[in-house]
């Protein structure tokens with residue numbers, strides 16, 4: 307059977323111009339093992355983007371496979387209103403051991419965007435029920451990404467995804483967020499690994515004054531601000547310092563505005579700590595988890611919040627204060643069983659600690675290889691995530707004309723050579739499963755290097 311032809315007959319792929327598939331038909335994957343994916347012809351692809359940032363511990367991880375197999379013969383799913391099961395309860399107990407202080411009430415959804423929707427509704431309803439019905443707007447950062455459903459899209463700030471739908475979206479208060487590579491204040495970011503070669507004065511989050519101004523003007527009508535902590539993924543793996551989160555926590559407390567942490571991409575060790583908020587030593591009011599939560603196995607998400615928010619919904623039924631929000635697959639036992647095993651593996655096998663050691667190596671070889679290239683504007687990294695921003699002019703940081711689709715050409719070339727890069731515009735990045743080892747780091751960076759040279763300097 308010609309699987310590619312059959313695919314194109316039926317399937318409308320996510321986030322794709324389907325016409326592009328005329329020249330690059332979908333790759334038919336048959337099986338996975340570790341960071342490797344194999345297509346139906348046996349060709350190997352190195353999955354250094356963790357299959358949309360969700361695979362945490364390798365494909366077909368034997369321990370997670372076993373956990374799910376055991377669960378599927380016991381209980382596959384049950385309605386989660388008025389019913390519960392041991393796997394969901396155990397998962398919460400285990401998460402309590404690693405979550406930032408104060409987060410203790412778990413509301414389950416089945417994908418990241420849904421958890422975002424839930425957190426926005428939850429925040430609005432909290433304020434409504436505690437005497438602040440005027441707090442019905444949300445703040446978010448420029449270049450933010452929080453998912454694709456209408457509420458999540460509204461708080462997102464990447465025009466590529468949201469511009470067209472503006473007539474349908476909530477009126478969100480947009481704050482100019484950190485932009486460390488092109489810092490408008492001419493400062494050098496501290497405490498993370500941007501590689502600006504210029505000598506600039508150290509940053510003290512000068513850009514935070516934009517948040518202060520927005521709070522002064524709009525806090526009275528604002529329920530919550532939502533952020534991707536430290537790492538704006540879809541924006542091009544933009545990284546900003548923990549100090550920004552600390553300041554934001556103080557500002558939110560001062561103005562009675564909730565701080566929502568979208569840790570969907572940053573959670574589970576991606577930034578070198580269990581959660582990105584751990585770098586700042588503060589807690590959000592609501593935290594959204596998905597992606598790494600089940601190791602990239604099952605669609606599941608959780609919005610986790612505080613006792614204080616939970617209590618504002620807790621009353622006699624006829625007071626009408628309940629959170630009337632549900633998803634059919636809330637608390638799915640198969641997903642919970644995978645999620646429990648993920649936490650066990652992280653703990654038993656010291657995965658994050660080991661990943662941090664490997665991250666130093668990874669970052670070093672990437673800087674050594676790529677920084678000397680004439681069109682590499684910056685190499686930035688956090689945890690095992692490394693991003694290489696290609697620019698037309700290194701001195702002015704002028705980007706390439708987006709119509710050239712430079713990143714896309716590099717992506718296609720790397721696929722031929724068996725490495726999955728999937729750049730964000732002209733930002734080439736690696737976001738591998740935490741179990742990647744040094745030989746694969748060498749291999750994938752070599753391939754990426756060759757591809758960049760072939761596309762830019764052939």
Ligand SMILES: *Cc1c(COP(=O)(O)O)cnc(C)c1O
Pocket residue numbers: 417418419420422451452453454534539568569570571572596597
């Ligand atoms: C992926 C992602 C989402 C959306 O999750 P889905 O499961 O794709 O709906 C939201 N926020 C961030 C930061 C993400 O990376």
